[in-house]
Amino acid sequence: MTARKLSPGGLPVYRVDEIPDGMATATMLRRQRRRPAQGQPAVAMLFYHGNKHAPLYEVSASATLPALSPRRQAAWTAARTCARCATTRDTPLARNHGGRRLCLGCNRLERLAAARPAWLTLRQRAVDWARTAILDSDVVLIALRQLGHGCPIEVHAIALDGQPLVDILVWPKWPSPKVARTPGAIDADRLVPYLMPLIGRRLIYVGTGWTQTPMGVLSAASELWWRYETSLADPSIKEHRDDEFRQRWTDWHARTWSNGDGLWTGYHNHYGLERIDVHGDSAADLTAAMREGLTDMARDRHPDGRPACPWLPPTGTTPCGARPFLNGLCRTHGGDVDQEVPDGR
Numbered sequence: 001m002t003a004r005k006l007s008p009g010g011l012p013v014y015r016v017d018e019i020p021d022g023m024a025t026a027t028m029l030r031r032q033r034r035r036p037a038q039g040q041p042a043v044a045m046l047f048y049h050g051n052k053h054a055p056l057y058e059v060s061a062s063a064t065l066p067a068l069s070p071r072r073q074a075a076w077t078a079a080r081t082c083a084r085c086a087t088t089r090d091t092p093l094a095r096n097h098g099g100r101r102l103c104l105g106c107n108r109l110e111r112l113a114a115a116r117p118a119w120l121t122l123r124q125r126a127v128d129w130a131r132t133a134i135l136d137s138d139v140v141l142i143a144l145r146q147l148g149h150g151c152p153i154e155v156h157a158i159a160l161d162g163q164p165l166v167d168i169l170v171w172p173k174w175p176s177p178k179v180a181r182t183p184g185a186i187d188a189d190r191l192v193p194y195l196m197p198l199i200g201r202r203l204i205y206v207g208t209g210w211t212q213t214p215m216g217v218l219s220a221a222s223e224l225w226w227r228y229e230t231s232l233a234d235p236s237i238k239e240h241r242d243d244e245f246r247q248r249w250t251d252w253h254a255r256t257w258s259n260g261d262g263l264w265t266g267y268h269n270h271y272g273l274e275r276i277d278v279h280g281d282s283a284a285d286l287t288a289a290m291r292e293g294l295t296d297m298a299r300d301r302h303p304d305g306r307p308a309c310p311w312l313p314p315t316g317t318t319p320c321g322a323r324p325f326l327n328g329l330c331r332t333h334g335g336d337v338d339q340e341v342p343d344g345r
């Protein structure tokens with residue numbers, strides 16, 4: 001890298017990412033246990049922090065600092081060595097919350113290992129939920145999809161065997177003026193006959209928002225939500241926040257998804273292992289993906305494989321990996337032995 005200009009003393013000026021090989025400031029030399037030799041002239045200037053200058057020296061012409069005492073040398077090395085993987089840096093490592101000095105990768109590894117028992121507990125709860133759901137003959141999988149405020153709402157519902165129960169396009173009471181009336185759409189306040197197949201059923205749903213149940217969304221679109229006797233949220237249609245599919249899928253799939261080193265990459269908008277996109281597909285695609293995903297969840301057919309104890313040794317980076325109990329840890333590492341994880345395979 002050529003210097004962009006000369007300093008007032010006639011030396012070339014470099015920025016931090018431009019320092020040529022073999023040049024270092026006094027601070028950088030000290031990290032290598034060296035210092036500028038007696039009378040060693042600067043060969044260039046470092047320009048940093050937007051307003052500061054520091055002289056740069058030839059490393060080869062600099063002098064070695066006197067050796068540290070064995071005790072100080074040990075402390076110097078310890079401050080620059082990762083307590084887990086033993087890699088060394090030329091600057092001291094920060095201490096984590098446990099007071100240990102860890103490199104960035106190991107710090108992340110420990111934090112993920114600490115979070116994993118809670119994730120594995122959520123995953124197991126999602127599996128239990130799915131196992132109960134696929135045995136419940138009342139269950140209906142229902143998806144609502146609306147492209148934007150005031151747009152028609154696709155409503156698609158299937159039974160667990162895939163039989164379609166509801167397949168309609170709902171025209172909201174107050175449509176967006178920008179949307180042309182879709183042929184075949186049903187006015188929101190004339191929905192009741194189309195929703196009859198849902199009477200007495202339990203809805204497992206993907207809503208158009210995080211907070212509203214399907215009948216809540218349709219009641220709002222019909223402007224009937226505020227009159228209880230005409231609200232579409234009939235008490236015989238069982239809707240419960242715990243049956244929101246997206247949350248269960250996230251608990252089961254996304255929180256524990258890893259790319260081999262335990263790092264979360266997150267596909268929480270995709271249902272079914274085919275990764276159906278919640279934003280890109282029709283309500284019918286969504287119910288089909290929910291059906292597939294529910295089966296995978298009930299079998300705990302997870303892309304990560306079986307749950308494994310995430311306990312990490314004090315040094316080293318290979319987690320325990322033994323079969324965990326319900327709290328996510330194995331017997332040796334604090335597993336809750338009263339509750340064994342049922343084997344889904």
Ligand SMILES: [Zn+2]
Nearest residue numbers: 082085103106
């Ligand atoms: Zn490390």
Ligand SMILES: [Zn+2]
Nearest residue numbers: 309320330333
């Ligand atoms: Zn273990």
